[in-house]
Structures are given as structure tokens and as C-alpha cells.
Amino acid sequence: MTDAAASSSSSSSSAKWSSDRFFQTQAPPSNLREVSATAAEFVQRHMREGRKVVLVTSGGTTVPLEKNVVRFLDNFSAGTRGATSAEYFLSAGYAVIFMSRQHSLAPYTRHYSHTTNPFLDLLADPATHVHTDSPASSSGDDDITVLKQHVAHLRPILSAYHHARTSGLLHTVPFVTVNDYLWLLREMSRIMQPLGRSAMYYLAAAVSDFFIPSTNVPEHKIQSGKGSLTIQMDQVPKVLKPMVEQWVPEGYLVSFKLETDPQLLIPKAVGALQRYGHQLVIGNDLNRRKFEVVFVERASSNSQSTGRKREQLEVDGDKFEATWMRLSDSGPGREGGGKGGEKELEEDIIAELCTRHEQWIAAASAEQDRSRI
Amino acid sequence: MTDAAASSSSSSSSAKWSSDRFFQTQAPPSNLREVSATAAEFVQRHMREGRKVVLVTSGGTTVPLEKNVVRFLDNFSAGTRGATSAEYFLSAGYAVIFMSRQHSLAPYTRHYSHTTNPFLDLLADPATHVHTDSPASSSGDDDITVLKQHVAHLRPILSAYHHARTSGLLHTVPFVTVNDYLWLLREMSRIMQPLGRSAMYYLAAAVSDFFIPSTNVPEHKIQSGKGSLTIQMDQVPKVLKPMVEQWVPEGYLVSFKLETDPQLLIPKAVGALQRYGHQLVIGNDLNRRKFEVVFVERASSNSQSTGRKREQLEVDGDKFEATWMRLSDSGPGREGGGKGGEKELEEDIIAELCTRHEQWIAAASAEQDRSRI
Structure with a gap:
């Protein structure tokens, strides 16, 4: 000990x-x-x-x-x-x-955690709700409605949620x-x-x-009477x-590395790629993970540019690339696609992954074409 | 080890x-x-x-x-x-x-956990929502409303929630x-x-x-490379x-004992009362806690009846009482006060506690009265 x-x-x-x-x-x-x-x-x-x-x-x-x-x-x-x-x-x-x-x-439901953004706050209080003069309103059987100020934020989330459910x-x-x-x-x-x-x-x-x-x-439950x-x-x-x-x-395999010591992030990501041989490690620091990640992958001569700078690394004679993605990198021209209005880092992460996945699929087709010749 | x-x-x-x-x-x-x-x-x-x-x-x-x-x-x-x-x-x-x-x-928000009863399911899908002919409806600025079938369940919860908030x-x-x-x-x-x-x-x-x-x-994060x-x-x-x-x-102090071995429940509750000298232990078994608890307290000659049977116990010469409370005990005459419609065990627990707390307060006044004489 x-x-x-x-x-x-x-x-x-x-x-x-x-x-x-x-x-x-x-x-x-x-x-x-x-x-x-x-x-x-x-x-x-x-x-x-x-x-x-x-x-x-x-x-x-x-x-x-x-x-x-x-x-x-x-x-x-x-x-x-x-x-x-x-x-x-x-x-x-x-x-x-x-x-x-x-x-x-x-x-979708993540946007309204019951503690940070409780949905009951979105709804008009039936007690203070101003009634219209229509007969239905006085029956005690009124609609419960979302307060006007929350409708714009909620509507796209609700639509996407229903689409995901009904589309299967x-x-x-x-x-x-x-x-x-x-x-x-x-x-x-x-x-x-x-x-x-x-x-x-x-x-x-x-x-x-x-x-x-x-x-x-x-x-059964460990009894605590005895000390440590x-x-x-x-x-x-x-x-x-x-x-x-x-x-x-x-398969195109993406794993994550979460560290609290920033010095360990890239070495640990490279180590995982060497050990397991999969395609990509997304590294993130516990305190910066909301606005910064790094993609670490093997260097490839035919990787398609996505407009992001790739840092070259060499470890044990193997070549790797690190691509840092930060929320501020999105630039002024790329406005918030986040359903909630604010730009989310995952929008960029998934866009980058889609490109890589397409290449991964295309690489196989190219190989098949070559083997056919 | x-x-x-x-x-x-x-x-x-x-x-x-x-x-x-x-x-x-x-x-x-x-x-x-x-x-x-x-x-x-x-x-x-x-x-x-x-x-x-x-x-x-x-x-x-x-x-x-x-x-x-x-x-x-x-x-x-x-x-x-x-x-x-x-x-x-x-x-x-x-x-x-x-x-x-x-x-x-x-x-209040507990009634709509985002996984077991997600609130987005309560709301009409803006895409499929049937519009009325009023001009407001076609403006894309419609209300979002709670689906009719959920209104009766939600209304009392929403009212109680708003009351708790506004009443301070x-x-x-x-x-x-x-x-x-x-x-x-x-x-x-x-x-x-x-x-x-x-x-x-x-x-x-x-x-x-x-x-x-x-x-x-x-x-920092404990590294896992080395085995156990x-x-x-x-x-x-x-x-x-x-x-x-x-x-x-x-203060009137109520503690809880959660056990997984039913044999331990009452002995552990009595042990806690002997050790700490507080007023009440509520014992519950992990698998039965939703519908059964037991109140364990020191026997008192002047405890007011609440209509529930108290089992007498004697441990080390001290007298204790155990009061079992089960959801089915409520009987047919006492219908569901739970906001959600279904009877909840906590309704009975809190009712019993209110009586005991009143007695606790009254006992002090009686003592003061006696000391004044």
C-alpha cells in the first residue's frame, strides 16, 4: 500500500x-x-x-x-x-x-434537464394563465401551453425529436x-x-x-462497523x-481518451492507436472538453483535406496526425447549427467524421477496383 | 485480504x-x-x-x-x-x-424523468399538429400545447410546482x-x-x-496500465x-436504514436509536422500499394513536416500537392522494410524521407548563 x-x-x-x-x-x-x-x-x-x-x-x-x-x-x-x-x-x-x-x-431531451432547465418552467401556470373568452376556457379543461418566450427554442428540438421517433x-x-x-x-x-x-x-x-x-x-451490503x-x-x-x-x-472505429493531465493526452491517444490498430482517437481534457478536442490518427497520403490543419507526429518510426478542433475555430461565417441556437463542438466533430467515414468506404471500393483489374 | x-x-x-x-x-x-x-x-x-x-x-x-x-x-x-x-x-x-x-x-419534476416519461412526448408535434382556421395558426408562430390526454395528469403537478415556487x-x-x-x-x-x-x-x-x-x-486520473x-x-x-x-x-430527527438482508432491518434500526439517541428510524428493504417501510422508535407511554398497530420490542432492557406501513394497508376508503393519481407510500409516511412532530412540540410545552407550576 x-x-x-x-x-x-x-x-x-x-x-x-x-x-x-x-x-x-x-x-x-x-x-x-x-x-x-x-x-x-x-x-x-x-x-x-x-x-x-x-x-x-x-x-x-x-x-x-x-x-x-x-x-x-x-x-x-x-x-x-x-x-x-x-x-x-x-x-x-x-x-x-x-x-x-x-x-x-x-x-433531444438533453436540452431540458430537470435541474438545469426544468420543463415545468416552460409551461404557463394554469392558476395565473389569462383566459380568453371562449367557452372552452372556463370549463377547467383548458389547454396547457408552452410560454411564448420558449417556443422558438423548443420548436426545432421538438420537431427533430418527433422525426427521429417516427422515422425509425x-x-x-x-x-x-x-x-x-x-x-x-x-x-x-x-x-x-x-x-x-x-x-x-x-x-x-x-x-x-x-x-x-x-x-x-x-x-449483501458490506457492513461498515469495522473501520476501513x-x-x-x-x-x-x-x-x-x-x-x-x-x-x-x-468498421470505422472511433474511441475517446479523457485525461486530466494535458501532457498525457496525445501520447495516450497514439499509444491506443498503436495497441489496437483502430482508425481514430478523439482526445479531450476534462476541463476543456466542451470546447476543444483533438483527433489523433495514423498519417495517410490520400486523406482528403477538410480545411483543418493537421500536425504531423512521429512516434517509434510511425507517422501520426493530430487535428485540433476548437469551438472558436468555426469562424464567423459558420453560425450556430445547434438546435438550441448556440454552436456545439459536436457539430464539427460529426462533420469531420462523416468525411473520414466516406473516405474509409471509398478506399475499400478503390481497392476492389484495383483487384478487379 | x-x-x-x-x-x-x-x-x-x-x-x-x-x-x-x-x-x-x-x-x-x-x-x-x-x-x-x-x-x-x-x-x-x-x-x-x-x-x-x-x-x-x-x-x-x-x-x-x-x-x-x-x-x-x-x-x-x-x-x-x-x-x-x-x-x-x-x-x-x-x-x-x-x-x-x-x-x-x-x-414535481420527478414525475417526468427524461427517460421513463420524457416530457417531449407530452407535447404535440408541430409538424403534424392539426391547425385551426384562425389566422395565428398559419403564421408559423403557433402555440405548442400539451396533448389532451396528458392534461389531467399534468395540471395538478404543474399547479403545485408553481405554488411551491411562488410561495417561497x-x-x-x-x-x-x-x-x-x-x-x-x-x-x-x-x-x-x-x-x-x-x-x-x-x-x-x-x-x-x-x-x-x-x-x-x-x-490526476489513476492510470490503469499496471493491473489491479x-x-x-x-x-x-x-x-x-x-x-x-x-x-x-x-429537533425531531428521522434517519433511514436501507438494507438488503431483511433480517438486519430492525436490529440495525434499534442499534442506531441506542447509539445516537434520536427520535425515529425508518427502515426499508432495498427490494420492498416502494411499498413497505417500518418506523422504529422508543416506546412512549403518551404516544398518540394514529390507528396503526405498533409491535412492542425489548432490546437490552429498553423498549421499542415497530410500526409497519404498507401501501395496501391504506385500505379502500383512503384513495390516492398522489399527484400522479396513484397512491404513494410517502403520503402515509409524512402523515404519520406530522402527528409525531406535533406530539414532540406538545411534549415540550407540557414540560414548560409543569415547570411553571
């Missing part, structure tokens, strides 16, 4: 889990078959219609300390990035599987624990695998690095590796 | 904290002075008006594992009990300080960490202390039993003791 209360050590080799060992020993969520069937139907429909599909994961995962859950370890995430991104993916014509932490923010372009899959998250990620990957390059995987969820194997989780509490956790298997190599080798 | 991943031990004596040591060494929330000033103004106003005031704490507390918070330990609580109870306290004429976990459920009977104090919770609980107690017996303290928040002293919390993670936490000081003995000796 070091003097810090939370410490990581490499003590026992059993703390390292392969994804195979994880899925062989940890139980799947009880509703896996049902969730899987409805998601498969969604994917098949959009595949038939030739639509691109994106899996957006969002929100934090929990690690229960007891089987009857009272206490759990959690990761910080309101789910803002995922919920906002899902809206822009829908605007860009994608079908979206929104796989998110239960009760984290959701597309948005499919929601909830999770709570890191265990459920891992099972569902593998299941969604398997279901989306036939989409090949038309599928994007946008892994914005804040996934715990640690978990407690089910055999080590006590049945020690929790020992194993490392979550790195599923990005099997995802790239086995589950969806053709 | 036992074979269970989470274990508690009595290893080091430094793991036990007195509340004095806690408040001497752990930093207060940065906005304590400001929060304190507005709460004091609220309490003074209602004291002048002779109103009873209740402090309702609600939601879970977190234990951050890093100063730049990414990971934290959390307690299960959506805040349903606290938010619902606050509504019934307001209906019963109390002024309410609602001290709750940020983003947990709040009075509801004051909100948010917290996130267990550290902030403890500081704010002491501060609210100090502010409410002059209310004497007119104050009730309804401690429904799910407070962590463990914390990490600030000197042991690392600055061990977290060691100290026991949170038992502040109920100084609360009863020093902070608010005249």
Missing part, C-alpha cells in the same frame, strides 16, 4: 483478463437475447435501405460492490457528448444505435454496469458486422478500467483489440 | 474519524458561505411566520477517487423518496429545505460529494437550530459510510451523534 488511498499494482497475474476469459466466466445481462433481436431487426432494415449505421455509446459504467446493489464505483459522465453527437449523426442521415447508461442524457432512425439500448456494457458492445458489433465499412463505432461511453469478477462480489474498507479490482479486458481484429474488422 | 474483493477491516486506528477531526482537517465546499446566507434568510422568514421547517436530504453521495474527478464511489439512490416526501411536506404546510444530490430527482416554501441546496454533504448538513443544522422543536430533520440521503481523506486523494486497483477508505464520522447532542438537540 502506498500513501495514496487508491493505488494500482501489478501484484497478481490473475488481475489481467483476456476478453475470451471475461465472456467465458461472467454472466451476460438477463435480457440479452431480447435486446439483440430488436437491434438486429433495426440493422437489417437500414442495411436493406443502404443507410450508414453508427453505434454511439454514451454515459458512464458502474462497478457494483454488492450483488444487491447499494454501492458502486462510477465513472464521471453525464452523457452529453454521446447524446449531442447522436443528434448530429441523425441530421447527417445516419441510423443511430444509441447505447447509453440508463438515465444519462438522451438526444434512432434505436436505444440501455446499460448500467461495465459487465452489461461489454456484453452489449460485443452483441451490437456482431449484429452490425454485416454492414462492413458502412458501419461506424463511436465509443463515447466512459468505461471503467476496473471491474470485480462476479465470484468476488458479496451478496478495502476494495480490490481487476483490470477490464481491452475489448478494442478483439473488436478491431475479430468482431468488426471493416 | 479475504477472498471477497471488497472487505472491511479494523486494521488501523486512524481509519476511525471523529466529527471534530473531520471538520478540522477536511475543506468545506467553496460556496459554503453563500449557500449558508441564503438558507439563513429562508429559515428566518419562516420562523417569523411561525411555520414548521423540515430539512429533507435526498440522493446519494460520492467519494471521488481523484481530485480532478473522473472516478468516484457512489451510493444507489435516484432520490425518489426525498423528492416525493418533499411534496407531501409542502402539502402539509411545512417550509422545506431540500438538500439533494445534484441531478437526482426533484419535487421550497429552498434547494445541492451537493455531490460526501464531504460537501457533511459540511452542508452541519451548516443547515446550525441555521435551523433556533427553530428548536419546530424543526424536523428527515435524512433520506444515501450517505456513503466511507470516504478518502483529502491528503490521500491523488491529483486497490482502494482504501476510512469510515465517515457518525454525525448523527453530534447532531443530536450538540447541533440540534431540540
